[in-house]
Amino acid sequence: MTLDSKIPSGPLAQKWDNHKFASKLVNPANRRKHTVIIVGTGLAGASAASSLGELGYNVLSFCIHDSPRRAHSIAAQGGINAAKNYQNDGDSIYRLFYDTIKGGDYRAREANVYRLAQSSVSIIDQCVAQGVPFAREYGGQLDNRSFGGAQVSRTFYARGQTGQQLLLGAYQSMQRQVAKGTVKQFAQREMLDLVLINGQARGIIVRNLITGAIERYVADAVCLATGGYGTVYYLSTNAVNSNVTAAWRAHKRGAFFANPCFTQIHPTCIPVSGEHQSKLTLMSESLRNDGRVWVPKNKGDKRHPNDIPESERDYYLERKYPSFGNLVPRDVASRNAKLVCDDGHGVGESGLAVYLDFKNAIDRLGHDVVAGRYGNLFEMYEKITGENPYNEPMRMYPAIHYTMGGLWVDYNLMSNVQGLHVLGEANFSDHGANRLGASALMQGLADGYFVIPYTLAHYIAGASIEKVTTDHDAFKEAEDNVQSRINKLLAVKGSKTPRQLHRELGRVMWDDVGMARNEKGLKNALAQIPKLRDEFWQNVSIPGDQNNLNKNLEYAGRVADYLEFAELLALDALTRTESCGGHFREESQTPDQEARRDDEHFTHVSAWEFKGVGTAPTLHKEPLVFEEVHPSQRSYK
Amino acid sequence: MRALRMLGSSVGNKLLLGLTGLALFGFLLFHLFGNLLGFLGPEIYNEHAHALISNPLIIPAEFGILAIFLTHIYKAVVNYWKNRAARPVAYGVKKWAGGPSRKSVGSTTMIWTGLSVLIFVAIHLKLFKYGPVYFEAGTGVRDLYRLLIDDFRRPGIVAGYVLAMFLLGLHLRHGISSSIQSLGLMPESWTARILRAGIVLAILIAGLFAVIPVAVYFGAIR
Amino acid sequence: MRIHLTVWRQSGPKDAGRFITYTAEDVSPDQSFLEMLDVVNEQLIKKGEEPIAFDSDCREGICGTCGFMVSGIPHGPEPGTTVCQLHMRKFKDGDSLTLEPWRAEAFPVIKDLVVDRSAFDKIIQAGGYTSVNTGGARDANAILIGKSIADAAMDSAACIGCGACVAACKNASAALFTSAKITHLSLLPQGQVERTTRVVNMVAAMDDAGFGSCSNEGECEAVCPKGISLKNIATMNREYWKAMLAD
Numbered sequence A: 001m002t003l004d005s006k007i008p009s010g011p012l013a014q015k016w017d018n019h020k021f022a023s024k025l026v027n028p029a030n031r032r033k034h035t036v037i038i039v040g041t042g043l044a045g046a047s048a049a050s051s052l053g054e055l056g057y058n059v060l061s062f063c064i065h066d067s068p069r070r071a072h073s074i075a076a077q078g079g080i081n082a083a084k085n086y087q088n089d090g091d092s093i094y095r096l097f098y099d100t101i102k103g104g105d106y107r108a109r110e111a112n113v114y115r116l117a118q119s120s121v122s123i124i125d126q127c128v129a130q131g132v133p134f135a136r137e138y139g140g141q142l143d144n145r146s147f148g149g150a151q152v153s154r155t156f157y158a159r160g161q162t163g164q165q166l167l168l169g170a171y172q173s174m175q176r177q178v179a180k181g182t183v184k185q186f187a188q189r190e191m192l193d194l195v196l197i198n199g200q201a202r203g204i205i206v207r208n209l210i211t212g213a214i215e216r217y218v219a220d221a222v223c224l225a226t227g228g229y230g231t232v233y234y235l236s237t238n239a240v241n242s243n244v245t246a247a248w249r250a251h252k253r254g255a256f257f258a259n260p261c262f263t264q265i266h267p268t269c270i271p272v273s274g275e276h277q278s279k280l281t282l283m284s285e286s287l288r289n290d291g292r293v294w295v296p297k298n299k300g301d302k303r304h305p306n307d308i309p310e311s312e313r314d315y316y317l318e319r320k321y322p323s324f325g326n327l328v329p330r331d332v333a334s335r336n337a338k339l340v341c342d343d344g345h346g347v348g349e350s351g352l353a354v355y356l357d358f359k360n361a362i363d364r365l366g367h368d369v370v371a372g373r374y375g376n377l378f379e380m381y382e383k384i385t386g387e388n389p390y391n392e393p394m395r396m397y398p399a400i401h402y403t404m405g406g407l408w409v410d411y412n413l414m415s416n417v418q419g420l421h422v423l424g425e426a427n428f429s430d431h432g433a434n435r436l437g438a439s440a441l442m443q444g445l446a447d448g449y450f451v452i453p454y455t456l457a458h459y460i461a462g463a464s465i466e467k468v469t470t471d472h473d474a475f476k477e478a479e480d481n482v483q484s485r486i487n488k489l490l491a492v493k494g495s496k497t498p499r500q501l502h503r504e505l506g507r508v509m510w511d512d513v514g515m516a517r518n519e520k521g522l523k524n525a526l527a528q529i530p531k532l533r534d535e536f537w538q539n540v541s542i543p544g545d546q547n548n549l550n551k552n553l554e555y556a557g558r559v560a561d562y563l564e565f566a567e568l569l570a571l572d573a574l575t576r577t578e579s580c581g582g583h584f585r586e587e588s589q590t591p592d593q594e595a596r597r598d599d600e601h602f603t604h605v606s607a608w609e610f611k612g613v614g615t616a617p618t619l620h621k622e623p624l625v626f627e628e629v630h631p632s633q634r635s636y637k
Numbered sequence B: 001m002r003a004l005r006m007l008g009s010s011v012g013n014k015l016l017l018g019l020t021g022l023a024l025f026g027f028l029l030f031h032l033f034g035n036l037l038g039f040l041g042p043e044i045y046n047e048h049a050h051a052l053i054s055n056p057l058i059i060p061a062e063f064g065i066l067a068i069f070l071t072h073i074y075k076a077v078v079n080y081w082k083n084r085a086a087r088p089v090a091y092g093v094k095k096w097a098g099g100p101s102r103k104s105v106g107s108t109t110m111i112w113t114g115l116s117v118l119i120f121v122a123i124h125l126k127l128f129k130y131g132p133v134y135f136e137a138g139t140g141v142r143d144l145y146r147l148l149i150d151d152f153r154r155p156g157i158v159a160g161y162v163l164a165m166f167l168l169g170l171h172l173r174h175g176i177s178s179s180i181q182s183l184g185l186m187p188e189s190w191t192a193r194i195l196r197a198g199i200v201l202a203i204l205i206a207g208l209f210a211v212i213p214v215a216v217y218f219g220a221i222r
Numbered sequence C: 001m002r003i004h005l006t007v008w009r010q011s012g013p014k015d016a017g018r019f020i021t022y023t024a025e026d027v028s029p030d031q032s033f034l035e036m037l038d039v040v041n042e043q044l045i046k047k048g049e050e051p052i053a054f055d056s057d058c059r060e061g062i063c064g065t066c067g068f069m070v071s072g073i074p075h076g077p078e079p080g081t082t083v084c085q086l087h088m089r090k091f092k093d094g095d096s097l098t099l100e101p102w103r104a105e106a107f108p109v110i111k112d113l114v115v116d117r118s119a120f121d122k123i124i125q126a127g128g129y130t131s132v133n134t135g136g137a138r139d140a141n142a143i144l145i146g147k148s149i150a151d152a153a154m155d156s157a158a159c160i161g162c163g164a165c166v167a168a169c170k171n172a173s174a175a176l177f178t179s180a181k182i183t184h185l186s187l188l189p190q191g192q193v194e195r196t197t198r199v200v201n202m203v204a205a206m207d208d209a210g211f212g213s214c215s216n217e218g219e220c221e222a223v224c225p226k227g228i229s230l231k232n233i234a235t236m237n238r239e240y241w242k243a244m245l246a247d
């Protein structure tokens, strides 16, 4: 099967305009006759629900949370990029496009990325109109900052709560549509299967998480905006209920999963403090603007950091990357932290941490300025660790943060399954092998506000969609499928908790499919995962029953899916023998330990087709064509 | 029409409570002024009272105050029941949060101190306004001063009065600043001052009211 | 550390609940409160008993999913902190703690420590937005907003909708939650068009949901993990009578 990305023809800058013009429309009077299911209410899902509701479609919105407003997007701190060039510092749509392609290590589609950069401009306008309280200058204009080592200041932010404010904006717009009746909101519903009729995505099966009832919903098209799969590593910066379940079940129904091995590690997270740890807390990237990263020069130096003299400290990022210093991209910073720790220079109890030091900044700028910039982060750090970063350096270690991979979609955000659209972090589309800071929020909102309203109309207007109800056999089959899986879970009655098994999976993933990967480790992971999966199905314990709130049952279902999905992730990592972006293969590095891409063999998207649990999936390759930018080796020296 | 309906909402209720509360507070101040004239002797005291009673506007004014008073009570009681219904199941353990919270014994007992004041007012009216009528010798001026002295020589009445003023003080301790907050007239830079002023005024008003019976009882006013 | 827990267990919305005691052993001071409960739950699951149901997601104090009473105070004793960010180093070995769900007519208990807060969505649906459709917004910098106004709006917008304010209030009032949204939008030029209807409708929705009224005690402010101030309620009240006069 050839994957058709449906990239419009014409010059890059005009593709989207041309495409919009060429797209079919749905008559306003007819829209309410078309039902659209949107699963997920993060930035992508909520923005899509509100926009489609405004257009007049009959939207059914689902999420696992108790309110749409709690989606994981709420936790994003740093900001959102947009090519507004308000700072007159040379930014442009083209530059944002270029930075994103380059940052993604030339593994994203040019046309998608260009459209993303174009939409970014409208996103800020839209959010401001909604009343999102972005930071302002004294003169009343919007403030920007430079983020994640970008050379221009294009990041808009609302204190350290940008994701929250953007999500609340989208949520509020969506609630307005709920009040108008165009959007029907189904909170605390977990999508457990996708229903296909005549090869088209026509509905979903959900479990009502409060009553336990299995429910069927039918629609003309289905949009998944269910977020990323970072929690396959157990410990990550993602919210604890994040999961791959919806995407995975869609994958099992035929949707291809693209580039699952493209995962992003964030360099500055609070290190693990013990076995009990349930998640890792991100400390904003902005800390690296003023903080200096170092480790003791002597291996195993257990002295208090304040007692280690300057001459015995290794500011390794400044040493190795004199021009970017502490501001190298996430993957570079993360990998270097791992290198120094593996080499025995790590600090803290576990030896798995590096210092991020603000002493110089405090001396230079004064306590108050530093407090003004990072006060809330310092407070958060102190709350969690009990240590005061004004007096001693923070301890930091990388953690899984974002997943660039996801369900394969074409330019219209439609998967290879007709009618199944995928938005936000759940799709694979725009970030290539590595995402730039502050670009995930941008992508989620671009997809929901400015892409899907056009492309979904095009699909609905063009497809021949048979009239069906939830009595259709396909719904019954899917519901039975869901029910039997739940029965199977409840019947195991073993002795291990889902969390224990998840933690074990996470350890395998982190050790062998984490920051630096090699063939041996990946093969080991591929041997371990099926064993863990078998153990899960023989030994998981889920007290209680299906017919009420049973968080452990929900969780077990998600872990079960991860135990299947993890294998695909590891296999993808094994197959891609190059290093690129967040995917670092130790076999493919330059003499000075930098990532080395293999453009000749890997300038493609790897899209995997499900063939059964435990059966090797089929790989489909979508070649990436670069017409505008020419892949070069990234260098931050 | 909508405005009327709006007064029935929880916020409308509180607006009315705040407004009537402040009006009653004004009335209290005026009343206190009259009482304190007692320290200046019977003539001035009775003259002030007479000026009020003989004013043709006294009837509408009294009805006005009554209406305000009844509205205040009615709204407070309605509010109380609605609020009870909002938490049908009580906590097993509940603590005060402390910190910036303004919760106080006064704030938690508003309905009870308020109703106590209502009972007090009823007794008070019975004893004073509708009590025995004396006249200053040879004039048509009602000698309320004499009534004052007579009543406040009785320890039971003095004790009851002082207790009532204590409860009134508790009510005002929360009530004064709370009214201002309810009306949304609490500018941030003034909040701390208004809160403090509310407490000081409550103590002052209750204290000065209570001083009179005590003074009479101990013979400082005779 | 060893911590004694008295936990409200209620198997469903209609069941009568009761307190049951558990002991958390080997609690590390580095654990968060929820991680401590995770461990208790692990042990319950291994014994084949149903774990204590509680809600959480971000575990960073921003999503507002978590929240229950810890010995009579929403989110526990540390000011400005959600229970997911509360760490065990704030407690002592041998402490006894009582865990209870938020209690309010408008927040029915679903199970154990989990309540239904959909009433908050209803309040937002009544007007907690600006009615602008996607597309056609003018350039963001065409609306100038002074820094102090933007900061004040952000202060109000920081609400995470956890419901601690309702839980703390003796009247189970949602005034702090509702007023925070009203204030956020009333401060900004974008919110002016619907300023009047917004406050009227949101207050009505708050009442319809069964929340009580504000007694101006400020327990809500004291327990709010995001420090949302009581001045928001004053603003709401002021907006309300202005709306009344505008009628």
Ligand SMILES: Cc1cc2nc3c(=O)[nH]c(=O)nc-3n(C[C@H](O)[C@H](O)[C@H](O)COP(=O)(O)OP(=O)(O)OC[C@H]3O[C@@H](n4cnc5c(N)ncnc54)[C@H](O)[C@@H]3O)c2cc1C
Pocket: A039, A040, A041, A042, A043, A044, A045, A062, A063, A064, A065, A068, A070, A071, A072, A073, A074, A075, A076, A077, A078, A079, A080, A081, A162, A163, A189, A190, A191, A192, A225, A226, A227, A228, A237, A238, A239, A242, A243, A245, A246, A282, A401, A402, A423, A424, A425, A426, A437, A438, A439, A440, A441, A442, A444
């Ligand atoms: C700590 C942190 C900080 C970040 N900071 C930034 C930043 O500063 N800038 C930036 O650009 N990006 C940032 N990101 C990344 C960004 O937040 C996410 O990539 C983005 O918000 C994802 O949005 P989404 O809409 O795709 O999915 P999500 O927000 O994850 O939403 C997923 C939705 O799907 C629902 N759902 C999931 N599974 C199911 C199911 N089976 N059935 C039904 N519903 C389901 C959930 O209820 C939820 O509503 C950060 C991420 C983290 C973890």
Ligand code: FES
Pocket: C055, C056, C057, C058, C059, C060, C061, C062, C063, C064, C065, C066, C067, C082, C083, C084, C085
């Ligand atoms: S879990 Fe998100 S605020 Fe506590």
